[in-house]
Amino acid sequence: MTSATRTCTIGTGPSALTIGPGHAPVIIAGPCVLESLEMGMAVGEAVRDACREAGLGFVFKASFDKANR
Structure with missing residues (x-):
């Protein structure tokens, strides 16, 4: 039996980020609420x-409204 391998690519060109098996880990981080x-x-x-220094991908995530958390 074979298992399906799924990847997700975000963006295009040199800044594209691929998430999935065989790719570097990705950090999804940012403030809970954007104050400015x-x-x-x-x-x-x-x-x-x-x-970048650690060789990891990065996706910025934040909310602009406290009620969104």
Whole structure:
């Protein structure tokens, strides 16, 4: 019996990120609530840089409304 292998590719070109077996782990992270564009950009850039240094993929996730959590 063979098992199906599924992958998901996010984006296109050199910044595309593939999630699934045989690919580097991916971190999905971000603040629970975006308080400002500046805060979101600062958090996103810091986590992106840390993930790049560690060889991990990164998906930014956040909510703009506390009721959305």
